[in-house]
Amino acid sequence: MNTAYRVWDGEQMHYWDDLNLNLFIKGEEWTLYKDSAGLCPDIVTSSQDEKSVFLKGTDQFQTHGRLKRIYAGDIVQQEETELGSPYGPGKFIGEVKMIEGQWCIVNEKKEEVRLLFSQTATNQLIGDVYQNPELLEGVE
Structure with missing residues (x-):
């Protein structure tokens, strides 16, 4: 199974193997998170952001x-x-x-x-x- 992906957030490219990044996909929507020191991960970008693109x-x-x-x-x-x-x-x-x-x-x-x-x-x-x-x- 091919799991490689990258996400363009409008300013920089994020890759599937970048440290502390997680991608959550539900149906047609996706969110890219970065693990943080706190309890909640930080959202890097998502499909809701018009300038972001998910690339297989x-x-x-x-x-x-x-x-x-x-x-x-x-x-x-x-x-x-x-x-x-x-x-x-x-x-x-x-x-x-x-x-x-x-x-x-x-x-x-x-x-x-x-x-x-x-x-x-x-x-x-x-x-x-x-x-x-x-x-x-x-x-x-």
């Missing part, structure tokens, strides 16, 4: 450099390594999204979607849409 982790990791999990909302650069691939040579950059039950890389400007998982391509994590939205501005 994929089961994929970048294939360049240090092992990093890829999450929804990440910006990934995918490069095909197989000669004769229908995608051709070159780099494809887009946002990671779940589409019909599959993790995909979406480039809205090119109106193109590719599967995140590929046996013949490499993925490099280059940022995310919350902290680095400019990475998608000039993407063709």
